[in-house]
Amino acid sequence: MTDKLSKKQDTRPRDAVPMVKAEGVHKSFGQVEVLKGIDLEVKPGEVFCLIGPSGSGKSTFLRCINHLEKINAGRLYVDGDLVGYRQQGDKLYELRDREVAMKRRDIGMVFQRFNLFPHMTAVENVMEAPVQVKGASRGEARERAMQLLERVGLADRAGHYPSQLSGGQQQRVAIARALAMEPKLMLFDEPTSALDPELVGDVLDVMRDLAESGMTMVVVTHEMGFAREVGDSLVFMDGGVVVESGHPRDVLTNPRHERTQSFLSKVL
Amino acid sequence: MTDIDKTAGPKDTPPAGAEAIKAIPVRHYGRYVTAVIAIAVLVAIINAFAQGKINWHAIPDYFFDDRIMTGVGKTLLLTVLSMLIGIVGGIILAVMRLSKNPVTSAIAWFYIWFFRGTPVLVQLFLWFNLGLVFEYINLMPVYKDYWSSFMTPLLTALLGLGLNEAAYMAEICRAGLLAVDEGQTEAAHALGMSHGKTLRRVVIPQAMRVIVPPTGNEVINMLKTTSLVAQVQFSELFRYAQDIGQNSGAPVEMYFLAAAWYLIMTSVLSVGQYYLERYYARGSSRTLPPTPWQKVKKHLTTFSSRKVTA
Numbered sequence: 001m002t003d004k005l006s007k008k009q010d011t012r013p014r015d016a017v018p019m020v021k022a023e024g025v026h027k028s029f030g031q032v033e034v035l036k037g038i039d040l041e042v043k044p045g046e047v048f049c050l051i052g053p054s055g056s057g058k059s060t061f062l063r064c065i066n067h068l069e070k071i072n073a074g075r076l077y078v079d080g081d082l083v084g085y086r087q088q089g090d091k092l093y094e095l096r097d098r099e100v101a102m103k104r105r106d107i108g109m110v111f112q113r114f115n116l117f118p119h120m121t122a123v124e125n126v127m128e129a130p131v132q133v134k135g136a137s138r139g140e141a142r143e144r145a146m147q148l149l150e151r152v153g154l155a156d157r158a159g160h161y162p163s164q165l166s167g168g169q170q171q172r173v174a175i176a177r178a179l180a181m182e183p184k185l186m187l188f189d190e191p192t193s194a195l196d197p198e199l200v201g202d203v204l205d206v207m208r209d210l211a212e213s214g215m216t217m218v219v220v221t222h223e224m225g226f227a228r229e230v231g232d233s234l235v236f237m238d239g240g241v242v243v244e245s246g247h248p249r250d251v252l253t254n255p256r257h258e259r260t261q262s263f264l265s266k267v268l
Numbered sequence: 269m270t271d272i273d274k275t276a277g278p279k280d281t282p283p284a285g286a287e288a289i290k291a292i293p294v295r296h297y298g299r300y301v302t303a304v305i306a307i308a309v310l311v312a313i314i315n316a317f318a319q320g321k322i323n324w325h326a327i328p329d330y331f332f333d334d335r336i337m338t339g340v341g342k343t344l345l346l347t348v349l350s351m352l353i354g355i356v357g358g359i360i361l362a363v364m365r366l367s368k369n370p371v372t373s374a375i376a377w378f379y380i381w382f383f384r385g386t387p388v389l390v391q392l393f394l395w396f397n398l399g400l401v402f403e404y405i406n407l408m409p410v411y412k413d414y415w416s417s418f419m420t421p422l423l424t425a426l427l428g429l430g431l432n433e434a435a436y437m438a439e440i441c442r443a444g445l446l447a448v449d450e451g452q453t454e455a456a457h458a459l460g461m462s463h464g465k466t467l468r469r470v471v472i473p474q475a476m477r478v479i480v481p482p483t484g485n486e487v488i489n490m491l492k493t494t495s496l497v498a499q500v501q502f503s504e505l506f507r508y509a510q511d512i513g514q515n516s517g518a519p520v521e522m523y524f525l526a527a528a529w530y531l532i533m534t535s536v537l538s539v540g541q542y543y544l545e546r547y548y549a550r551g552s553s554r555t556l557p558p559t560p561w562q563k564v565k566k567h568l569t570t571f572s573s574r575k576v577t578a
Binding site: 068097099102104107116131181 | 453460470
């Protein structure tokens with residue numbers, strides 16, 4: 001992990017190529033315009049928090065980053081590469097499914113509803129992508145999967161099916177599953193929203209640990225405490241636009257915008 | 269059945285500290301009444317059949333006759349092979365139907381429309397007589413022959429039953445694929461898995477839980493439908509039973525014999541289906557339901573413990 005980071009710093013200065021760069025991103029579902037021109041930048045190694053009321057478009061934006069949703073206008077780059085398209089001259093070519101899948105390998109995603117594969121045990125869930133996508137041997141993948149389960153504190157639950165695990169445990173397995181592909185960017189879509197309050201802490205601990213290891217993370221969350229402590233940047237979205245952005249501590253304690261103030265007064 | 273399951277388990281282990289309740293259970297008089305009526309009706313029916321003009325002795329005489337056994341074997345073979353064509357074809361058609369490619373989707377739609385919209389028996393005759401349209405079958409370097417000698421009764425039966433079944437299986441599989449949560453596909457895609465891998469590794473295994481029960485139904489249905497292929501000169505259980513009946517002068521008795529054999533085979537298939545469903549339920553429920561044998565064992569032990577407490 002540290003090895004990877006230092007290599008990255010060797011080839012290009014830390015802030016030269018942003019991990020995620022959005023320029024005027026628009027997205028509509030039918031008649032409804034969900035994103036109305038998003039501009040933002042996520043630097044490598046940064047924990048980037050997206051907050052806002054539901055329906056503000058933050059989850060949709062997150063899903064655009066790994067091309068689960070196609071954007072309608074603007075440009076979206078991950079690590080300098082256009083998402084979902086290839087640009088030649090001034091023409092855009094849609095990428096083939098295979099090429100999109102190739103790019104997604106480097107982007108881990110954690111869902112609100114966990115979305116673990118219910119017919120596989122915890123360790124099989126973590127092994128699945130390395131074996132099927134990267135062609136790792138089963139033994140090798142199992143060893144690595146056990147290390148990752150150890151890291152999220154669930155080595156003793158390796159043989160359990162998701163239905164036999166609590167929500168918090170499932171979400172930690174889901175994080176381990178995403179990490180198994182050794183991504184350079186992790187996307188979290190409200191990872192603690194579906195959890196019982198007492199289970200939230202375990203998941204946040206794992207995320208905090210991940211942040212300390214230098215992983216670039218984009219986190220859609222309602223956990224203001226986490227955003228304040230762990231986040232490096234924070235964006236408040238409402239109605240499909242970025243209302244306010246800055247360092248979490250500044251935005252959360254001294255919101256300049258009226259809309260941010262009223263949102264935070266309800267949440268905090 | 270479910271009544272018994274609910275009361276059998278924990279009742280027999282009284283809590284350690286408190287005194288266990290000893291109450292007289294509710295008497296279900298209705299159950300005794302219905303049981304008496306059911307037995308009376310059954311006796312009446314058996315009596316009527318026993319006094320009918322049927323030579324019952326003919327049935328055991330021919331029950332394990334060589335021809336009958338061959339017939340049973342061929343019926344099973346035909347069932348297995350046609351279902352194999354049906355299931356493989358059905359999965360392919362279902363995937364085609366759900367594909368984003370409008371051409372494959374339309375082809376699948378057309379196929380299902382045709383094969384589901386015409387009777388199997390008519391399709392069987394059509395396959396048999398397709399020689400009027402295609403005089404030769406010509407797979408250039410490999411094989412060339414007249415249609416009539418190529419289209420043997422077995423092949424007719426297989427194509428007729430299998431291709432028809434594929435249309436039905438396609439709808440069953442489609443329902444199964446649609447039943448899998450979309451989040452599963454998203455999670456697999458987010459991990460970088462291709463469409464094919466996602467389908468094979470994630471979606472289809474979960475769809476099986478929805479697909480297996482109606483497929484069991486289809487297998488049982490298919491076993492019985494094979495009796496139709498006697499019409500296109502393929503000899504299976506029903507055809508052999510008919511032949512024996514005509515030669516031995518006991519035609520109706522042989523129908524009873526055939527019915528008994530069909531019943532035996534469908535019963536065995538039902539047991540197989542139960543265990544298959546159990547296999548695909550893994551991971552979806554925390555504990556698997558007990559097998560019938562485990563249930564029997566549990567009842568035996570609870571009976572014995574009841575005696576101890578009484």
